Amino acid sequence: MDTRKVMAGLSYLSVLFAPFVVPIIIFFVAQEEFVKAHAKKAFLSHLIPLVAFPIIGLSIFADIASVNSGGEVPIFLIIAMIVSGLIGFAVTIWNLVKGIKILISK
Numbered sequence: 001m002d003t004r005k006v007m008a009g010l011s012y013l014s015v016l017f018a019p020f021v022v023p024i025i026i027f028f029v030a031q032e033e034f035v036k037a038h039a040k041k042a043f044l045s046h047l048i049p050l051v052a053f054p055i056i057g058l059s060i061f062a063d064i065a066s067v068n069s070g071g072e073v074p075i076f077l078i079i080a081m082i083v084s085g086l087i088g089f090a091v092t093i094w095n096l097v098k099g100i101k102i103l104i105s106k
Contacts, residue, residue, distance in 0.1 A: 004030075005102055008038035012045075012099030015092050019046040038102065045098075048091050052084030 007026050014022035023043035030036050056077070063074035 004032050004035050005105065007035045009099040009103040011035075011039040011042035012095045012102065014042070015046055015095040042095065042098075045091055045095055049084065049088040052080065052087060056080045056084060 007030055011023040011026045020043065023039045023046065027036055027039035027043065030039060059074075059076035059080040063077045066072050066074075066076075
């Protein structure tokens with residue numbers, strides 16, 4: 001198997017064990033543009049689920065204000081957590097598919 005395909009595939013598959021460290025290391029160690037491009041794409045795709053954290057934080061504050069005023073169910077927090085979980089799941093599946101496609105390509 002080609003070393004450049006293994007490194008490019010590993011940068012995507014690292015979502016399971018070291019999502020930020022491996023693509024950065026591969027990006028700086030690799031000398032081929034093919035590997036660097038895939039490492040950069042993998043790193044950026046690993047950052048996508050982090051977008052949900054500020055949204056969850058804002059929904060916590062919004063729900064605290066609404067619970068203190070009327071005792072309602074924290075619906076914003078529940079929706080934000082469900083959406084962030086779905087986004088994280090989708091990004092993980094996408095990275096796994098992309099990594100496997102690179103490894104089995106000819």
